Amino acid sequence: MKPISEFPRLALAHLPTPLEPLRRLSTELGGPEIWIKRDDCTGLATGGNKTRKLEFLLGEAQSEGADTIITFGALQSNHARQTAAAAARLGLHCIVFLVRKVKYDEPAYGTSGNLLLDELLGARVEIADDEAALARRLESVRAELDTQGRRAYLIPPGGSNTTGALGYVNCALEIDGQCRDAGITPRAVVHASSSGGTQAGLVAGLAALQSEVPVQGINVSDLDTQRIVTMVHELCRQTCERIDIPPVSADRIQIEHDYLGPDYGIPTEAMREAVHLAATREGILLDPVYTGKAMAGLIGLIRAGVYGRGEAVVFLHTGGSAGLFAYRDALTR
Numbered sequence: 001m002k003p004i005s006e007f008p009r010l011a012l013a014h015l016p017t018p019l020e021p022l023r024r025l026s027t028e029l030g031g032p033e034i035w036i037k038r039d040d041c042t043g044l045a046t047g048g049n050k051t052r053k054l055e056f057l058l059g060e061a062q063s064e065g066a067d068t069i070i071t072f073g074a075l076q077s078n079h080a081r082q083t084a085a086a087a088a089r090l091g092l093h094c095i096v097f098l099v100r101k102v103k104y105d106e107p108a109y110g111t112s113g114n115l116l117l118d119e120l121l122g123a124r125v126e127i128a129d130d131e132a133a134l135a136r137r138l139e140s141v142r143a144e145l146d147t148q149g150r151r152a153y154l155i156p157p158g159g160s161n162t163t164g165a166l167g168y169v170n171c172a173l174e175i176d177g178q179c180r181d182a183g184i185t186p187r188a189v190v191h192a193s194s195s196g197g198t199q200a201g202l203v204a205g206l207a208a209l210q211s212e213v214p215v216q217g218i219n220v221s222d223l224d225t226q227r228i229v230t231m232v233h234e235l236c237r238q239t240c241e242r243i244d245i246p247p248v249s250a251d252r253i254q255i256e257h258d259y260l261g262p263d264y265g266i267p268t269e270a271m272r273e274a275v276h277l278a279a280t281r282e283g284i285l286l287d288p289v290y291t292g293k294a295m296a297g298l299i300g301l302i303r304a305g306v307y308g309r310g311e312a313v314v315f316l317h318t319g320g321s322a323g324l325f326a327y328r329d330a331l332t333r
């Protein structure tokens with residue numbers, strides 16, 4: 001494996017994040033020991049998984065001499081908020097292009113949560129009604145930057161390319177070491193999967209260690225189930241190539257699709273239960289879009305007997321709690 005230290009990287013995250021047992025939740029569910037990997041504590045304006053990706057993405061941006069960072073997401077994108085925070089820390093200009101793609105309607109969704117934080121963090125926020133409008137706006141903003149002599153670095157939605165995935169290769173190494181220290185061999189690492197960089201990086205990192213621990217993604221974003229599997233597998237293949245290890249076989253890409261509900265960003269009953277259980281039993285804040293549905297998936301798999309007593313599972317908390325404030329009505333009714 002090519003050492004991670006050979007890739008350009010900036011120190012932005014509080015690492016290693018803790019790996020802790022969730023004793024009360026485990027007892028209540030009566031199944032395996034649940035451990036939580038606290039990537040909601042990576043730092044940067046309420047933390048989350050994007051901080052790890054941004055260490056490598058912005059390391060690359062810096063090595064290319066960029067002074068402006070452009071990225072993309074949904075209106076309540078955690079990735080956009082963390083990119084805005086990282087850019088503020090580094091003194092870079094940041095433009096976030098947000099699309100109104102989630103058909104969720106409550107006043108706070110369009111004003112609070114991550115959107116409020118993007119503005120507080122000093123990002124220029126460009127909101128478009130659809131992808132076509134976004135593409136047009138992007139073109140005119142790029143022309144404007146060119147005339148100002150600015151050099152832009154574009155980060156794809158979710159920070160999910162092979163550079164971003166390196167952050168989760170690194171996280172896999174961390175999880176492996178912490179599980180050894182804790183004396184556990186998890187049946188799986190369970191987490192929310194969306195743009196794929198987290199899962200692709202974790203799978204590649206564990207494969208590099210020749211670990212047999214499966215990564216269980218929970219689909220929180222794509223109604224086309226085959227598309228997300230193919231996308232994660234392809235990104236994983238490219239990530240393996242980047243770190244110079246053989247590609248993984250298709251069966252290492254495990255994604256559970258039953259917890260997405262009607263669509264990305266649309267609340268489900270199982271998400272509400274998971275958010276409520278984590279908060280009231282463990283004092284842990286999940287989020288409505290990603291980790292709430294991922295925890296609903298873990299709970300569902302435990303109730304179905306997939307993971308049982310005498311086993312351990314690791315839940316990777318990928319952050320997102322700022323999004324809670326955009327879903328007040330859904331969570332309090």
Ligand SMILES: Cc1ncc(COP(=O)(O)O)c(C=O)c1O
Binds near residue numbers: 077
């Ligand atoms: C809180 C949170 N969890 C999980 C994910 C999914 O990670 P990935 O896009 O790498 O699949 C995201 C992505 O935006 C996120 O914001």
